[in-house]
Amino acid sequence: MQLAQIRLESQNAKIGIWTTQPVQEIQQPKADLSIEQPKADLEIQTTPGKLTIDQTEAWADMDLKHISRRVTEAADQGYQDSLEGIARRAQEGNELMKIEHGGNPIAQISKSNSEGPELQFNIGWIPSHFSVKTSYDPAEVEIQVKVNKPIINSSINKPIHEYTPGKVDVSLEQRQSLNIDFTNLKYIGVNYEQEI
Numbered sequence: 373m374q375l376a377q378i379r380l381e382s383q384n385a386k387i388g389i390w391t392t393q394p395v396q397e398i399q400q401p402k403a404d405l406s407i408e409q410p411k412a413d414l415e416i417q418t419t420p421g422k423l424t425i426d427q428t429e430a431w432a433d434m435d436l437k438h439i440s441r442r443v444t445e446a447a448d449q450g451y452q453d454s455l456e457g458i459a460r461r462a463q464e465g466n467e468l469m470k471i472e473h474g475g476n477p478i479a480q481i482s483k484s485n486s487e488g489p490e491l492q493f494n495i496g497w498i499p500s501h502f503s504v505k506t507s508y509d510p511a512e513v514e515i516q517v518k519v520n521k522p523i524i525n526s527s528i529n530k531p532i533h534e535y536t537p538g539k540v541d542v543s544l545e546q547r548q549s550l551n552i553d554f555t556n557l558k559y560i561g562v563n564y565e566q567e568i
Contacts, residue, residue: 379553386546394538401529410520421511430499 431437437445467477 375556377555379551379555381551381553383546383549385544385548388541388543388545390541390543392539392541395534395536397532397534399532401532403529404525404527406525408523410523412520413518415516417514417516419512422509424507426505426507427503429503429505433499433503 432441464477464481467481471477
């Protein structure tokens with residue numbers, strides 16, 4: 373006996389996929405930076421020192437005097453000598469008035485007037501110590517400094533970003549199919565001879 377057969381032959385669909393990878397490039401340029409440092413402002417004011425040397429007394433010790441000083445000293449010495457002369461004569465007059473009291477006032481007065489003062493000799497320094505006078509005013513220095521801040525200019529550069537998106541291509545390479553084939557199946561009337 374031959375049995376009816378149904379033969380099914382199917383074929384799956386095939387899908388083709390092609391992928392293009394995305395490409396991304398990022399570049400970061402360096403920032404533009406400029407720094408300028410102005411010099412500091414410096415002011416220096418100096419008052420020079422002053423040295424004063426007075427040699428007047430040293431020159432006077434060497435008998436090198438100014439004419440006005442000589443005139444003053446001579447006038448003072450003349451006045452002093454006149455006072456001493458007046459005093460000496462008054463004393464001598466008193467001694468002569470009292471001649472009756474004894475003694476020999478005329479001889480004593482003559483002797484004292486004929487003799488000069490006793491001369492004394494000692495070591496001397498010309499000019500004398502500390503005859504040169506010195507004075508010194510020290511110098512003064514005033515310093516003013518003004519600091520200038522640095523000048524900084526910076527410019528930020530944005531990153532360079534390039535992006536190529538990826539791509540996926542999908543295609544149907546083979547369609548699905550189903551083939552049905554009947555074998556040993558007879559058609560009789562309006563029905564098949566066997567029920568399927």
